[in-house]
Amino acid sequence: MKENVPYYAVIFTSTQTEETEGYTEMANKMEALAKQQKGYLDIDSARNNTSTALSASLGITVSYWESLEAIKNWKANTEHLFAQQKGREQWYNWYNVRICKVEREYEFKLD
Amino acid sequence: MKENVPYYAVIFTSTQTEETEGYTEMANKMEALAKQQKGYLDIDSARNNTSTALSASLGITVSYWESLEAIKNWKANTEHLFAQQKGREQWYNWYNVRICKVEREYEFKLD
Numbered sequence: 001m002k003e004n005v006p007y008y009a010v011i012f013t014s015t016q017t018e019e020t021e022g023y024t025e026m027a028n029k030m031e032a033l034a035k036q037q038k039g040y041l042d043i044d045s046a047r048n049n050t051s052t053a054l055s056a057s058l059g060i061t062v063s064y065w066e067s068l069e070a071i072k073n074w075k076a077n078t079e080h081l082f083a084q085q086k087g088r089e090q091w092y093n094w095y096n097v098r099i100c101k102v103e104r105e106y107e108f109k110l111d
Numbered sequence: 112m113k114e115n116v117p118y119y120a121v122i123f124t125s126t127q128t129e130e131t132e133g134y135t136e137m138a139n140k141m142e143a144l145a146k147q148q149k150g151y152l153d154i155d156s157a158r159n160n161t162s163t164a165l166s167a168s169l170g171i172t173v174s175y176w177e178s179l180e181a182i183k184n185w186k187a188n189t190e191h192l193f194a195q196q197k198g199r200e201q202w203y204n205w206y207n208v209r210i211c212k213v214e215r216e217y218e219f220k221l222d
Contacts, residue, residue: 011122044171045169046157046159046171047159048158048160058157059157060155060173062122062173088221092219094220098120098216100211100213100214101211103211104210105209106208107205108203108205108206110128110203110204
């Protein structure tokens with residue numbers, strides 16, 4: 001994806017607990033739901049499978065949005081609020097959320 | 112890490128080729144070198160080990176910097192320029208770079 005700047009990014013960085021029951025289903029459900037929101041642009045997600053001394057299976061999900069308002073609405077979505085609560089109670093040791101304005105973007109593609 | 116906003120983030124999203132020789136050594140070297148740069152704040156990295164129909168082993172690396180100038184200097188670093196060229200010639204099918212201003216940040220930690 002290459003969008004017209006500026007737009008917005010939510011960088012969600014997390015480490016998980018050992019209690020992963022229900023996590024994948026919820027993550028898939030939330031991704032599908034995010035895609036239906038007004039102002040949604042894209043989402044990318046990656047998680048290291050192995051823990052190291054420095055990072056306990058770090059995951060990074062970045063979602064992209066047209067505006068700060070779209071991000072605010074998504075954060076306040078009722079089903080998403082429930083998922084956030086479950087995440088704090090069960091799935092995450094730690095997470096960090098950063099709201100960013102994307103000011104410049106460039107892309108490389110192998111010929 | 113929780114920094115004082117605003118600061119800057121470089122979101123580097125990539126998919127790799129089959130040619131991974133020398134990649135890990137270079138990635139570690141570049142991470143160590145980035146940490147020595149003026150204005151460097153932090154770096155997070157995650158890569159999916161398995162490819163899916165939708166994503167060929169997507170990786171996300173986000174580095175954090177005090178200023179746009181620090182990002183510009185890091186991009187122009189001689190050893191880093193060499194690594195970028197090797198990346199385009201050998202290691203990456205595709206990558207995307209986004210320069211972002213981090214406007215807000217919050218964190219959750221399990222008690």
